[in-house]
Amino acid sequence: xxxxxxxxxxxxxxxxxxxxxxxxxxxxxxxxxxxxxxxxxxxxxxxxxxxxxxxxxxxxxxxxxxxxxxxxxxxxxxxxxxxxxxxxxxxxxxxxxxxxxxxxxxxxxxxxxxxxxxxxxxxxxxxxxxxxxxxxxxxxxxxxxxxxxxxxxxxxxxxxxxxxxxxxxxxxxxxxxxxxxxxxxxxxxxxxxxxxxxxx
Amino acid sequence: xxxxxxxxxxxxxxxxxxxxxxxxxxxxxxxxxxxxxxxxxxxxxxxxxxxxxxxxxxxxxxxxxxxxxxxxxxxxxxxxxxxxxxxxxxxx
Ligand SMILES: [Zn+2]
Numbered sequence: 514x515x516x517x518x519x520x521x522x523x524x525x526x527x528x529x530x531x532x533x534x535x536x537x538x539x540x541x542x543x544x545x546x547x548x549x550x551x552x553x554x555x556x557x558x559x560x561x562x563x564x565x566x567x568x569x570x571x572x573x574x575x576x577x578x579x580x581x582x583x584x585x586x587x588x589x590x591x592x593x594x595x596x597x598x599x600x601x602x603x604x605x606x607x608x609x610x611x612x613x614x615x616x617x618x619x620x621x622x623x624x625x626x627x628x629x630x631x632x633x634x635x636x637x638x639x640x641x642x643x644x645x646x647x648x649x650x651x652x653x654x655x656x657x658x659x660x661x662x663x664x665x666x667x668x669x670x671x672x673x674x675x676x677x678x679x680x681x682x683x684x685x686x687x688x689x690x691x692x693x694x695x696x697x698x699x700x701x702x703x704x705x706x707x708x709x710x711x712x713x
Numbered sequence: 714x715x716x717x718x719x720x721x722x723x724x725x726x727x728x729x730x731x732x733x734x735x736x737x738x739x740x741x742x743x744x745x746x747x748x749x750x751x752x753x754x755x756x757x758x759x760x761x762x763x764x765x766x767x768x769x770x771x772x773x774x775x776x777x778x779x780x781x782x783x784x785x786x787x788x789x790x791x792x793x794x795x796x797x798x799x800x801x802x803x804x805x
Contacts, residue, residue, distance in 0.1 A: 579721060594776035595721050650726050665775045667728060672774050 524550065527632045527689035531696055540706045543638025545699055548684070551633050552588075552607035554614055556598040558622025571617040572600070582663040582676050591663045591676055599627070599674070601686075631674065631686040634696060640706055641681050647702030653677070668695050715789070718805075719772045720780045720796045733769030735759040736781045737801075763787045767801050770794075 526549040528535065535545050558564045560576055569575050574585035576598055582591045588602035588610065602610055607628045615624040636644060642653045648668050652658060663676040671691040676684045687695045715727035741747055741755055760766070766786045771779050783792040783804045793804030 580723070594778055597776070665722075666725070667774045 526550075527692040528634075528696055531693055531700075534700060535696060538700050538703050539638075540640045540644070540703045540710070541638065543636075543640040543644060543703065543706075545696065545703070546635040546637070547696075548633030548635055550604040551628065551631075551686075552600075552602040552604060552610055553626075553628045553631060553686070554600040554602075554607060554610050555593075555625045555627045556600060556614065556618070556622065557596055558618055559596060562621050564618045564621035567617040567619075568614065571613050580662055580664055582661055589676065589678075591674065593665065593674075599686075601676070601684075604628075630688065632689045632692050634685040634687065634692065634699070635682065636685060636699060637679075637682040639681055640703075641683055643706060644699055644702040645675075645683065647705060648698040649673075649675075651675070653683075655680075669698055671695050715791060717770060717782060717791060718794045719775055719778070720794050721776045721778055722772060725772070725775060729772060729774040731771045731773040733771055733779065736767040736769045765792060 526532075526547065528547045528549065532547065535547060538545065556568070558568070565576055572585050572588075572590060574583045574590065577583045577590055577592045579592055582589055587606070588600050591599045591601060593599050600610060600614065607626050611624055611626050618624050645651075645653055649666060651664055651666050658664075658677065660677050660679050663674065665672070665674050667673065668685075671687060671694050673695060674686040676686070678684055685695065716724045717727055717730050718724045719730075738755070738759070741751075744752070747755065763786055765783050768782055768784060769779055770782050771777065780794055780796050781799075781801070781804070782794045783801060784790070785792060795801065795803040795805070
């Protein structure tokens, strides 16, 4: 039992088995990159309550509104729901982030380390939006979606949190056990676009 | 495919949502006083009317919140949605 737990505690990259295929699949400059580990801290609080102002001081920004993401210092804050946010930072920051956020929130909400809950996939390049369109029904056209917006939705059957970081870069956060499924759909979309190009 | 307006996230495609049955079915004030038939009625018996129907939906793949929708059961028109605690007249 203890030995089993120890094995579970050691970290394995969720997409290690797909790494070669991911590296080999591109459409022009568009590619997928794994971001296996990220610090991710969940926040639950009343945005009109006393914790919100204290948090803003710690985060360096107000909590974002619906479907919005803000960059503040070394982390990003993503809106997940009317009383729920996710703070995302580099791997290793989770303990210090939890400590500073928990001291700001105090008894007026909840702060929890969710870093193991999702792994990252970065889709970047001039055709990133076209690749997403092959497997996700959200409209990412720049007239309705852009950097600073995030969305929780589905890629086919799998839940995904998509954070648009730049004009042509999206960070997808997915459950580790669904990461291969999501990556395969994105890679399949890239292969389809490759085929389109080769017949032009 | 339906589009449903989540009162928190905005319009999204129906696969993001889970259906929750008729809305505004009040939990009995004193469940222990209910007869078996009354309890059965509370748990299982729902209106099955044609026309505008208030029902619960959960934005399962989005913000995960429950809310209410007015849907026309004859035409599938999504008349509007409103948050828990708001009234059917608030649907938009
Ligand atoms: Zn929602």
